[in-house]
Amino acid sequence: MNEPLLKVRRISKRFANRWVLRDVSFSVRQGEMLGLIGPNGAGKTTLFECLAGLAPADAGVLTFRGELLPAANRQRALFYLPDGISPWAAQTVRWALSFFEQLYRPAQTSAAELAKELKLDHLLSSRVSSLSKGERKRLLLALGLLTPQPLLMLDEPFDGLDLRQTRDVMSLLRRHTEAGRTMLLSIHQLIDAARVCDRLVLLSEGNVVGEGTIDELRSYANLEIPHAGLEEIFLALT
Amino acid sequence: MLSPKLLALLVAKEWRELMASRAYWLLLVFIGPLVGNSFITAVNLYAEASGIGGGAAALAQGLTPLDGILVPTWGAYDLAVTLLFPFVAIRLISAEKESGAWKLALQLPAGLGTAITAKVLALLAGWAIVWLPGLIAVVMWKAYGGHIHLPETWDLLLGHWLRMLLSASVAMAAAALAESAASAAIVTLSFTLGTWALDFIAAGRGGWLAEVAAFTPTAALRWFEQGLLRLSTLLVMLVLALAGFALAAIWLHQGRKLSARWFKTAALLAASLAVIGSSAAVRASWDLSENRRNSFPLADETALRQIHEPLRITINLAPEDPRLMDYERNILNKLKRILPKLTADFAAQSRTGLFESGGAEGERYGEIWYEMAGRKVMNRSTTEPIVLEQLYELAGIPIPAKTEESEFPGYPLAAHPKAARLIFYALWPLSACLAWWLARKFQE
Numbered sequence: 001m002n003e004p005l006l007k008v009r010r011i012s013k014r015f016a017n018r019w020v021l022r023d024v025s026f027s028v029r030q031g032e033m034l035g036l037i038g039p040n041g042a043g044k045t046t047l048f049e050c051l052a053g054l055a056p057a058d059a060g061v062l063t064f065r066g067e068l069l070p071a072a073n074r075q076r077a078l079f080y081l082p083d084g085i086s087p088w089a090a091q092t093v094r095w096a097l098s099f100f101e102q103l104y105r106p107a108q109t110s111a112a113e114l115a116k117e118l119k120l121d122h123l124l125s126s127r128v129s130s131l132s133k134g135e136r137k138r139l140l141l142a143l144g145l146l147t148p149q150p151l152l153m154l155d156e157p158f159d160g161l162d163l164r165q166t167r168d169v170m171s172l173l174r175r176h177t178e179a180g181r182t183m184l185l186s187i188h189q190l191i192d193a194a195r196v197c198d199r200l201v202l203l204s205e206g207n208v209v210g211e212g213t214i215d216e217l218r219s220y221a222n223l224e225i226p227h228a229g230l231e232e233i234f235l236a237l238t
Numbered sequence: 239m240l241s242p243k244l245l246a247l248l249v250a251k252e253w254r255e256l257m258a259s260r261a262y263w264l265l266l267v268f269i270g271p272l273v274g275n276s277f278i279t280a281v282n283l284y285a286e287a288s289g290i291g292g293g294a295a296a297l298a299q300g301l302t303p304l305d306g307i308l309v310p311t312w313g314a315y316d317l318a319v320t321l322l323f324p325f326v327a328i329r330l331i332s333a334e335k336e337s338g339a340w341k342l343a344l345q346l347p348a349g350l351g352t353a354i355t356a357k358v359l360a361l362l363a364g365w366a367i368v369w370l371p372g373l374i375a376v377v378m379w380k381a382y383g384g385h386i387h388l389p390e391t392w393d394l395l396l397g398h399w400l401r402m403l404l405s406a407s408v409a410m411a412a413a414a415l416a417e418s419a420a421s422a423a424i425v426t427l428s429f430t431l432g433t434w435a436l437d438f439i440a441a442g443r444g445g446w447l448a449e450v451a452a453f454t455p456t457a458a459l460r461w462f463e464q465g466l467l468r469l470s471t472l473l474v475m476l477v478l479a480l481a482g483f484a485l486a487a488i489w490l491h492q493g494r495k496l497s498a499r500w501f502k503t504a505a506l507l508a509a510s511l512a513v514i515g516s517s518a519a520v521r522a523s524w525d526l527s528e529n530r531r532n533s534f535p536l537a538d539e540t541a542l543r544q545i546h547e548p549l550r551i552t553i554n555l556a557p558e559d560p561r562l563m564d565y566e567r568n569i570l571n572k573l574k575r576i577l578p579k580l581t582a583d584f585a586a587q588s589r590t591g592l593f594e595s596g597g598a599e600g601e602r603y604g605e606i607w608y609e610m611a612g613r614k615v616m617n618r619s620t621t622e623p624i625v626l627e628q629l630y631e632l633a634g635i636p637i638p639a640k641t642e643e644s645e646f647p648g649y650p651l652a653a654h655p656k657a658a659r660l661i662f663y664a665l666w667p668l669s670a671c672l673a674w675w676l677a678r679k680f681q682e
Contacts, residue, residue: 042422049341053344053493054341054344054345054492054493055493056493056494056495056498058494066384071493075344075345075346075347079340079345079469080345081342082338082342084338084616085337085338085339085341085342086336086337086338087334087337087338087339087342088251088255088339089241089337090255090258090259090681091255091258091681092681092682093256094253099247099251102247103247103346103347103348103647104347125249125682127682143342159666196553230497
């Protein structure tokens with residue numbers, strides 16, 4: 001549980017003259033659910049894209065299980081599920097699930113099981129373009145969970161989901177981590193992050209301002225309020 | 239590494255995407271009437287020239303189905319590949335870029351090369367269906383009693399296939415470079431307009447510009463329409479198409495730094511130019527036309543092959559002078575196919591030659607100089623037998639005796655385009671619409 005699966009060291013990214021990420025370093029441990037939290041514009045999505053090799057970082061390296069992980073090999077170690085995408089809009093949910101299932105056969109969980117767990121089974125004949133935001137999010141989660149990479153990075157996995165769906169998805173993700181998968185989640189809802197994540201990385205204006213469990217962060221923030229919640233910690237550190 | 243299983247899976251995915259593309263189905267609906275109109279017009283004109291009114295054919299020997307039927311009928315595909323097909327190719331990339339699917343596609347185990355290959359294969363398969371009306375037209379022509387010479391027909395089809403491949407590569411490269419489908423369409427159409435402008439300018443200027451313009455898509459297709467298979471044209475078109483696909487791959491790899499992408503683009507450009515430069519110099523060609531329009535008589539070709547010394551021809555004719563066009567078509571292009579050490583210089587300064595009468599330069603206008611092994615002769619003729627005689631004299635070769643070659647008979651045919659209107663204007667569009675509807679149902 002405590003062995004670092006992925007080490008992110010001094011990742012920096014600049015757009016024109018503006019640094020979006022600056023010397024970002026943190027570790028992801030095997031089998032944990034690590035939350036990346038930060039306000040809008042903190043650089044969460046850019047960081048995810050740099051980690052996945054979908055955007056070039058200006059500096060920094062990744063090591064995976066102790067070995068350097070160049071951008072060209074990232075897809076062997078991790079899979080990134082972006083937020084707000086609507087892939088293959090003209091195709092049906094059934095096709096999208098089956099496409100991923102065939103690509104990564106044999107998957108740990110079948111597409112049919114995931115469709116059932118994510119309540120997509122009644123939408124199998126629907127086109128992706130006709131799905132609501134929440135339905136689309138559930139489909140994307142199913143696609144992500146069909147991939148075999150040891151580390152799954154989810155950008156805003158609960159965005160668009162109602163309370164019940166959020167709880168269901170949290171418990172599904174938890175079951176997958178218990179089965180050995182590691183999750184890195186970007187979450188802007190601090191309540192959700194506090195509920196689901198084992199540890200947290202706080203990102204503010206492209207810098208890591210804290211990393212650890214809530215207790216560790218509370219002590220790091222040196223807050224005088226006993227039992228301060230993540231909101232207070234976040235405000236104190238950013 | 240290209241995995242056949244993954245490739246098959248991705249081709250199936252791209253095929254589904256193609257079947258979901260309105261642009262593709264619209265192309266399929268409209269290609270029938272486009273080809274049909276060209277075919278019906280061609281058959282009617284051919285019938286008129288063949289003496290449909292009961293009189294004798296005007297000039298039976300001049301009636302070739304390649305010029306009269308196949309080229310105009312398949313000309314509809316040139317229009318489609320220029321104005322409709324690019325949108326189909328652009329969509330296969332732009333839709334994924336705009337929807338975010340490309341971010342998933344880049345992480346798939348197949349790799350970028352396999353992903354691009356799958357898109358190209360799906361487009362080729364889609365285009366094979368678009369060809370059906372053209373093939374139906376060929377079958378109908380045969381059914382009317384028309385003649386088809388297979389080698390020149392295959393050559394024409396190869397030209398159109400390469401034209402499509404080039405169009406697909408330009409469209410895919412544009413889609414990879416541009417932010418949106420609309421921008422990609424503008425880039426693609428600008429490329430087409432640019433090649434048209436090059437054709438137009440080169441026609442008026444000649445020289446190296448004309449050499450370059452010989453490889454624009456329109457000009458390259460013209461060789462195939464003449465029944466000539468030039469290895470240089472084939473290679474240049476293939477290299478250009480591959481370079482376009484490679485450019486698309488470079489710019490679709492969003493994980494690479496911009497500087498790295500520019501560097502790779504420059505390297506690709508340099509490598510492509512080097513290969514194109516050497517390919518363009520290849521002289522090998524095959525005259526696949528039934529009437530051997532691109533060749534001298536066999537006896538003359540045998541005699542000309544005895545010339546091993548370099549021949550330099552200096553032509554004092556302006557690019558727009560009809561005599562130069564005659565000379566190039568009837569003599570120069572044929573000589574280039576036989577004499578590997580031939581160089582041609584174009585000495586006229588003006589576009590039309592109308593005002594080249596003054597001064598020493600002007601007095602030379604119309605002269606064509608032949609130089610071989612230090613010997614020089616001048617002739618003003620653009621007529622094949624006279625020029626050949628001059629060349630034999632210059633090379634010290636006896637004039638070959640005329641042989642009895644079977645003359646091209648010509649294939650006059652006064653046929654009515656029976657059932658063509660029904661097939662191309664009604665049945666084809668209806669079938670395409672029905673297939674569209676079925677494809678949608680099937681995908682659900």
